[in-house]
Amino acid sequence: MMTENVIQALYQVIQERKACPMEGSYTNYLFKSGLDKILKKIGEESTEVIVAAKNKDKVETVTEICDLCYHILVLMAQKEIELNEIEAELEKRRQKIGNKKAEKAEVTVL
Template sequence: MSDTTILHRLAETIESRKSAAADSSYVAKLFHGGQDKILKKIAEESAETLMASKDGDLDQVIYETADLWFHCLILLAHHGLKPDDVLRELERREGISGITEKASRTKE
């Protein structure tokens, strides 16, 4: 079973493509398209993940979730964030009831 190192390797590859020419890679093309292009892909991958789940196709759930996570890594890089930023937040929440955690968030 793999661990989080794959997230770090993917994040490094994604980061290396931020300043690459748009025609050099898919990731570079997304970065050149800006946040709206990245968000559109996340919405698309989210919908595909939902449909795979609704259809009960477990192989497709895995495949589409991998696509979704990958595009979320691109969004994190767009904002100068890393997988560790999200992992720290998940670690902070570990062992805390979801109801308690949500109630503790600052209200605007």
């Protein structure tokens, strides 16, 4: 299964849980807990990605990136953001490859 299909399939399951909650589902728990809980989990998972990467543990880094991606998809479903919206924005950004931002001016201390 291609990466795109895996993400689409996972997003579909998340949307189904939102529409038809399943008792005992972690996804259902997140939706029931609300936006603050979802955002808290994204913050936690982001930190765990950073720590795993800093520790140079590839397996743990992959695992934590997957956790972060899942929670981002839950946020997207909560905020009714579709995958094609993300894809369109990434495509716009891809078109700008080589369009490097100018270096920021150095800060001088007075």
